[in-house]
Amino acid sequence: MTDIDEPALALARKVLDAQPFSRLLGATVTAFGDGGATLELAIREDLRQQNGFVHGGVLSYAADNAITFAAGTVLGPAVLTAGYSIDYVRPAADGTLRARADVLHAGRRQAVVRCELLTVDADGVETLCALAQGTVRSANP
Template sequence: MTGLDLRTAQKVLDSQPFSGLVGAHLTEFGGGAATLEIEGRAELQQQNGFLHGGVLAYAADNAITFAAGTTLGPAVLTGGFSIQYLRPATGTALVARAEVVHTGRRQAVVRCDLFVVGEGGAENLCAVAQGTVLSATSS
């Protein structure tokens, strides 16, 4: 365990200018998991009215990295990730829930499920992702 908490993690997220641009915020952080949420604003949509795939990829990348940070510590970098889009992302919000599948001394493998929230609050799975996160410390 890293000793980091949700408040500290949100400060780290807030220090990323792009995260501010998309309006991302963390709603859960700790114990090998992190949840990142983004309001489904029109500015984040593509030409057909769906949330842009790049927004989903951003959310997966950050949720994966924050989840890994709960086990590896705050100095982490994405080693790589893949994302599979399952259905168009239409809704009032995007929720990315990431959970560490395996963690070692210097890297973690993390799974992330991405949901869109409908008008009534129901969540629909729209994408899945998996990534590897590396510790940026030299110990």
């Protein structure tokens, strides 16, 4: 993603805000367009599991939404996740959770998307927490 398309980003934010669960988590779209999307959310105490790390379900949510939003930049807004896998590489602890997704391949009705899940500290340093890959399909026949 090179240039920011402000109208497209505003629309993506509106779509995300229409999801009650996304509002509950406090997620926001920070980049959208050109086959990519980035979703971020502040790591809070109520998003942690019993060992103090961000719950895997929160990372999974972020991957799923970032993957689907990225695919939407090439397939259009009516898309659905067909499936995805996620590999956790290290616990997410503090800062901001960033899910950065990029389309690897897209056809007319389907896209394959890769997503990096990172924590970002106060200095902007990113630490990889998980990797996900998914398939997204157009909901239109």
